[in-house]
Amino acid sequence: MSMPTPEERAGEAFTEAAAEAVQTSTMAFRLMMAIADAVRRQQQQKEAGREEELPPVEKAVPEATEYAKKYLPPDIGTALMDGADWPMLAQQLMALGGAGVDLEALMPRVAEITVTVRDAVAEHARKALEDEGAGRWEAMLREAVPAGPVREAILSSPAWPDIATKMASLDEKGVDVRGVLAAAHKEGLGVEQAVASSLGAAAPSTSRDALLAYGPLTTGLDVPKNLTLKDRARALVQLGVRDADARNVRMVREAMPGRERDADLMVSDRHWPLISLRMAEMESRGEPVAEHLARLMQDTSWEKGTGTLGTRLVRAAADALTRPVGDAAGASRPVVSSAAAKATSPSVGPTKGVSVTKGGPRPAEPGVAAHRDSGPAPSKGRTR
Incomplete structure (x- = not known):
């Protein structure tokens, strides 16, 4: 017997999800009937001093079946009537009618609620299955x-x-x-x-955001040439950290207990996506991101300095993440030559690149981005 193909397995999974959605919608119907019956009983007890008995099963089932077929979608109606508790549900429904409830008005509203529940559960399951299947391939x-x-x-x-x-x-x-x-x-x-x-379009040029980000924030990162930091959502997609970003934000907040407002300022800084990318890449390599982030509370020199607090924290986070665990603050802060910065771009295509060394720019191995290496600054010239 041959194994099912991925498409067949996916089809089976969606079929199971649809069946689960219908069963959940029948639970919603049962809940509404139980509530309505409880209200009926209480009201009759309050007004007449006694509850009306439920109608006989043999009379209630055929009548309730007609209402179910008339107002409920076939899948939900069939699932309900196939259930072992359908006779009781039929009695409850017809007892409501006997107590003065307009079933012609009630059933359409109940049907609408059950359909909403069914569709919501099915959509949730569909997205979960798609995410599960696509996650590995992404x-x-x-x-x-x-x-x-x-x-x-x-x-x-x-x-x-x-x-x-x-x-x-x-x-x-x-x-x-x-x-x-x-x-x-x-x-x-x-x-x-x-x-x-x-289309007569010019060759892609390095964006202003990518140029301005060049330096310690991007050392070792593969940054696209058209990086657009002013559009947070687009930047996260460009850097490939859209799905990991929420977790990275949470990790930063957890690393700064009592300073969550400061952490939020860092996360709201326009350069945060670069920090998020670095964290994601470190996690993929199995590096202890939390230990690196702990430095933000061990060395709070970021509390003072130039620029906004969020910007200072971004710089401090980049330094904390790039220094090996155990290094003292400032022991290996990356330094980038301004001459090298002018001679190179923040990112390259898949077949060429430039590495920065003490002697200046040199051709890099194929597939290596411009930010893969950084060396000590030349003795002359200012640094970033």
Whole structure:
């Protein structure tokens, strides 16, 4: 017997999720009937001093079945009537009618509530299943494809879930998905350049945000040339930390107990996405991010200085995250040459790059971003 394909497994999972949504909606119906019956009983006891008995099952079931078929969607109605407690529910429903409740007005409202519950549960399950399936492939995509327009286009595309499904199918058949992604990235760059050329667009230039961020904040990071820090949501997508950012924010707040307001100022700073990216990359390498962040409370020199408190904290966090655990404050603060900064850009394409060394800029290995290395500042010239 052959194993089910990823598409078949996904179909089975969605079918199970839909069934669960219907069952949840029947629970909502039961809840409403129980509440309505309790109110009926209390009101009859209050007004007449006694509760009316429930109508006979043999009379209530056929009548309630007609109401269920008339007002409830087939899936919800069938699930209810197949349940072992349907006779009791039928009695409760018809007892409400006997007590003066207009069932022709009540049932449409009850039906609307059950449908809302069903659809909400189904949508939640659908998103959870898609996230679970796509999460693995998104991680692989980020590892196999350098940050830049191609990766951004894939992840932001409405077709991304379908792309992830195709990746899963290829993997199931023994295909090297990473190799395919690497090849697709090269082709994607060609498509991007061809389209830009046909539209008369200029070659991508380094954005002002990327240029201004160059230095200690970006050392060792793969920063896209078109980085747009003024748009927080876009920056997080460009840097590939949209999903990890909430966790990173929480980690910073936890690392600064009693100073959460200060932590919030750092997180609201426009350069925060770069700190979030560094934290995410450190976690992916298994580095103790929390231990690094603890330095923010051990050395509070960021409380004074130039710039806003949020900006000072961003700089302090970058320093705390880049120094090895155990190093004293300031022992290995990265220093960047302004001459080197002018000679290089914050990010490069996947096949070329520049590393900064003591002797000035030199060609780097293929696939290495401009910020991968930094060395001591030259003896002349100012530093950033």
